[in-house]
Amino acid sequence: MSNKKNGSSVGLILGLIIIVGGALFVYSSAMFERVTPEVKVQSNGYWNLKKPLKVEISDESGVISYKVKLVTKEKSVDLLYEKLITAKKSISLEVEPPRSTYSIKDKKIKIVVEAQDISKWNYLKGNSTAKVIDLVIDKRRPQLSIVSNSYKISRGGSALVIFKAEDENIKELYIEGNHDKKFKPQPFYKDGYYISLLAWPVADPSFKATVIATDMAGNIAKAYVPLYLKNKEYRVSNIKLSDKFLKGKIADLAEEFSQTQGVEGPLEQFKVINEDVRAKNEQLIHELSSKVKDERVKRFKMNKMYPLKNAQVVAHFGDHRKYYYNGNYISESYHLGLDLASNAMATIKPQNAGEVVFSDYNGLYGNMPMIYHGLGLYTLYGHCSSVKVGSGDSVLKNEVIANTGKSGYAMGDHLHFGVLVQGIEVRPQEWMDSQWMKLNIDNVIKNAKETIDRN
Ligand SMILES: [Zn+2]
Secondary structure, three states: HHHHHHHHHHHHHHHHHHHHHHHHHHOHHHHHOOOOOOOOEEEEEOOOOOOOOOEEEEEEEOOOOOOEEEEEOOOOEEEEEEEEEEEEEEEEEEEEEEEEEEHOOOOOOEEEEEEOOOOOOOOOOEEEEEEEEEEEOOOOEEEEEEEEEOOOOEEEOOOEEEEEEEOOOOEEEEEEEHHHEEEEOOOOOOOOOEEEEEOOOOOOOOOEEEEEEEEEEEEEEEEEEEOEOOOOOEEEEEOOOHHHHHEEEEEEEHHHHHHHOOOOHHHHHHHHHHHHHHHHHHHHHHHHHOOOOOOEOOOOOOOOOOOOOOOEEOOOOOOEEEEEEOOOOEEEEEEEOOOEEEEOOOEEEOOOOEEEEEEEEEEHOOOEEEEEEEOOEEEEOOOOOOEOOOOOOOEOOOOOOOOOOOOOEEEEEOOEEHHHHHHOOOOOHHOOHHHHHHHHHHHHHHHHHHHHHHO
16 A cells, blocks of 8 residues: 555655656746747838838747738738748848839828747747737938029039928938038028038039938939039149248247157158148038038128238149158148238238137137138138237227237248138138129029019
8 A cells, every 4th residue: 555655655655756857847948938939120111112121020039920910990001921941040021012002092001010920839829929010101312302503603612592492291401512511501581491511622623513412211212403613723832941931930830839849850840740740630610510500591691802901812722732841741731721921910800790609719820810701601810910819709890800910830920821611621712702693692582582472
């Protein structure tokens, strides 16, 4: 009796061990994993029914089947279905839109991704998932049209463009210039209209401007700005470096900059100052002058610029300067402003109000205030002896902001007058010419407003 009882106990325990062990095996085994497949859809919530949708399905034990459906109010269309022979741990899909997209009238649809894994869990049926993604359908490209623009642009010069851009889901709007430059337009006058100044960099042999609009669904529209290109010639000057200049101004400047520390020899120092120091100074100027505000432009009226009274031009904008010593080429640079001189320490009075965005020492430019006038237009004043305004100040028309001098890389007392459009130096002479401003800025704005008011 006792033996039999013992025997049945052993049997019972063994049975329990098998059941518990089996349960534990099932519970911990990869064969019986209980995690549903993971579905990822690369989407920002919009689809143009043109580009394929990227879908990733992954699972620990492996995906054995999947289905992708497009569900509208009326119907459900299978876009993809596959039952695999061998399960895969991860699957990348490019789901093409249905062939007849014109039949899809809904603005909002659902994409349903169903997937099943090969796990033996769930009475051998495996784990399944059905992920639902809501998408806004946008098949239409943004609508772009040029309303008004300057008739021409000169090499090194400025132009203005006003255009209309319409789209419910606009993502990015800009004007592509040279070197992938993106001019940022500002809203103009009434809803749907935009305005931007453009600039043709003086060192570039040609120029092209294209308005580009993209929407959330990836539709792209482009409108070419029809500008007549005037290839203005600029002077190339061959300049002989004198020992007096190298041992005087250059030796003095070399002590000042971190880039010239440890650089021996006046020619090497000159090269570093003319190239490395200049590049750093210009980079700061470009950064400061690239900023454009988002606010709507209702009016933009600039007065003819003439920051220095009774001044003479002592160096032109765009001069391509090549430097030689004893007949050997040393370095080169572009002069990106207009040099004006009158009396020593003459007062500098800009004719346009603005906001001071910088007022400090900037290497070769010496003491340099810089003013923002709106619409991405900036002016800068180099080599000043003293500056009367600080960063953040508002300045009025004809307010004295500084006195001329020879701080930085300047031989005699003068003003280096710079004008920039969204980070690009432009020909100051255009902004000093009332006829040019009337034709290229004021009339373009006037024409645009008339056109907009008629619509
Ligand atoms: Zn200059």
